[in-house]
Amino acid sequence: MKKSKFLSAALVAALGISGILTGCSSEGDSEKTGGKGASNELVVYSPNPIEFNEPLVKEFEDETGIKVEVISAGAGELLKRIESEGENPLGDVMWGGSLSSLEPFTDHFEKYQSKNEDKVIDEYKNEDGYITRFSLVPSVIMVNKNLAGDMKIEGYEDLLNKKLKGKIAFADPSKSSSSFEQVINQLYAMGNGDPEKGWDYVGKLIGNLDHKLLSGSSAVYKGVADGEYSVGLTFEEPVVNYMNDGAPVDIVYPKEGTIVKPDGVVIIKGANNLENAKKFVDFITNEESQTLVANELNRRPILSTVQIKEDIGMKPLKDIHLIEDDQEWSNKNKEIILDKFKDIFTSN
Numbered sequence: 001m002k003k004s005k006f007l008s009a010a011l012v013a014a015l016g017i018s019g020i021l022t023g024c025s026s027e028g029d030s031e032k033t034g035g036k037g038a039s040n041e042l043v044v045y046s047p048n049p050i051e052f053n054e055p056l057v058k059e060f061e062d063e064t065g066i067k068v069e070v071i072s073a074g075a076g077e078l079l080k081r082i083e084s085e086g087e088n089p090l091g092d093v094m095w096g097g098s099l100s101s102l103e104p105f106t107d108h109f110e111k112y113q114s115k116n117e118d119k120v121i122d123e124y125k126n127e128d129g130y131i132t133r134f135s136l137v138p139s140v141i142m143v144n145k146n147l148a149g150d151m152k153i154e155g156y157e158d159l160l161n162k163k164l165k166g167k168i169a170f171a172d173p174s175k176s177s178s179s180f181e182q183v184i185n186q187l188y189a190m191g192n193g194d195p196e197k198g199w200d201y202v203g204k205l206i207g208n209l210d211h212k213l214l215s216g217s218s219a220v221y222k223g224v225a226d227g228e229y230s231v232g233l234t235f236e237e238p239v240v241n242y243m244n245d246g247a248p249v250d251i252v253y254p255k256e257g258t259i260v261k262p263d264g265v266v267i268i269k270g271a272n273n274l275e276n277a278k279k280f281v282d283f284i285t286n287e288e289s290q291t292l293v294a295n296e297l298n299r300r301p302i303l304s305t306v307q308i309k310e311d312i313g314m315k316p317l318k319d320i321h322l323i324e325d326d327q328e329w330s331n332k333n334k335e336i337i338l339d340k341f342k343d344i345f346t347s348n
Contacts, residue, residue, distance in 0.1 A: 042068045042276040045082065045268075047075040047177060048096040049218060049238060052297050059292070060283050066276050074216045075101045075177035082108050082268055092271040093280055099131065100184065100330045101177035102264045106130045110267040112278055116285040119303045124262045132281050133262035135293055136300035137178070138320070139185040141252040142169075142221055142239045147230040155255035156186055159205055159231065166210035169220040169232035174338050176217045178235045181261055183341060188325045189256035195329065203344050213345065225249055240298040240313045253315060257323030262302060 046053055050072060057068045071078070075097035082094060083105065094102070094109075102109075111129040120126070124133040143153050147167070152158055159168060171179035183202065184195070191198030214220055217234065224232040225242045239251040265284060267277040283289055290301040294308045300317075301308070308314060330337075 039273045039276055040066055042066050042093065042273050042280060043091045044068055044070045044093045044095050044280070045078040045091040046070055046072055046095040047078060047217065048072075048263075051241070052237065052299070053095070055297065056284055056289060056292065059289070060280060063283070064276075064279055066279070068280075074171075074175040076175040076180075079105050087270055089268045089270050089272070091268050092273045092277040093265065093267055095134075095265045095280075095284070096177075096263055098137070098177040098181050098261050099133075099264060099327060100180060100261070100334060102131050102266060103327075103331050104334060108269050110269050110271065110274070110277075112267050112281060114285045115282045116287075116303065119287070119305050120285070121302060121304045124302055131264040131266050132285060133302045134265050134284050134290075135263045135302055136260050137181075137263050138236045138253065138258050138260045138300075139178070139182050140234060140236050140239060140258070141254060142224045142232040142234050142242075143250045143252055144224050144227060144230050145248045145250055147227060151230075153231060153252055155252070156190055156201065156205070157256065159233075160201075160208055162208070164230055165208050166212060167230040168205075168209055168212075169214060169223040169229035169234075170209055170212075171214045171217055171220050171233075173341055175215060176220075178217045179220075179233065180334070180338070181235075181259065182233045183337060184325050184330050185254070185257070185259045185323075187337075188259065188323055189254055193323070195325070199340065199344075202341065203348075206341070206344050207348050209345075209348075211345075211348065236314065237297070237299045243313050244298070251313070251315075253320045255321060257321050259323055259325055260300075260317065 053070055057070060061068055071091065078094060079101060082089065082091065109130045113126050113129055114132050117125060120133060126132045141153065151163065173180040173183050186202055187195035187198035190201035220232040220234045221238040223229045225247050239249060242249045243251065265281055267281065271277050285302065287303065287305060290303045290306045293299050294301040294306050295312065298312055
């Protein structure tokens with residue numbers, strides 16, 4: 001089985017994504033495209049960490065014989081790419097990104113519900129038919145224990161400590177779905193359930209970033225693990241990965257409240273390899289893949305039938321102060337939120 005090809009956003013840009021993907025979406029080759037017959041290829045856009053994607057993609061390739069090409073970039077960048085490609089998509093699947101990021105783009109997605117929907121936790125079922133949930137993602141604070149020392153970091157309020165100025169890793173929320181979810185989490189947690197009252201905190205936090213805003217999610221957790229930053233605002237999975245690998249990092253679930261959001265997988269409207277895309281959605285939501293997601297890749301599963309091993313390092317949800325946002329409000333006001341964040345950041 002040929003190993004899947006993983007291209008970073010930088011490599012894609014350097015080589016030219018159009019040139020890379022044209023070869024696997026040419027209308028003149030029905031064997032490749034799947035547009036007019038059998039297909040053995042699939043193009044996946046994904047903001048997930050490569051180390052998360054790789055074992056699942058390999059299993060899918062081994063099981064199906066389908067060759068997968070993964071194009072890696074931030075969720076915001078990939079969704080804009082899907083929007084610009086319009087009726088001539090170069091990708092088949094968008095794998096990753098929060099509901100807040102994906103839901104505004106449903107006009108660009110095919111309707112499809114996986115064969116495993118009956119096992120999905122009730123509150124996370126794909127009711128509208130467009131976005132299949134595949135994992136649960138809490139927003140957390142990542143701490144480099146060597147740099148933070150005995151500094152108290154238990155929640156968002158502690159990030160306003162002036163000793164942390166310029167030492168907080170945070171990605172641009174317009175490019176990173178996990179970063180946008182962090183903003184939402186802060187607005188609701190620090191506004192005591194009223195997001196409009198949370199902007200005072202967000203403004204203070206932005207001031208403590210010292211004009212540093214990173215380009216993507218991976219830069220946040222890698223920056224903290226590598227000792228460039230004392231703390232980072234990120235999602236749970238990469239922190240648990242680093243902890244299990246022996247890195248000097250710790251995970252903090254904000255005491256003011258943690259929001260847990262599902263990540264989604266969607267089929268891009270007009271996908272050249274539609275049947276393979278359906279197979280992929282079914283594959284990553286089946287029992288075996290979800291068990292791998294939970295117990296080897298350190299992300300919370302979406303199936304009610306899969307249990308997380310106790311020694312993974314993820315705190316049970318019952319032991320976390322969980323809060324919720326109004327998803328409809330978050331979706332409706334996304335551009336307003338991003339614009340306000342940008343205005344505060346540029347004026348600091």
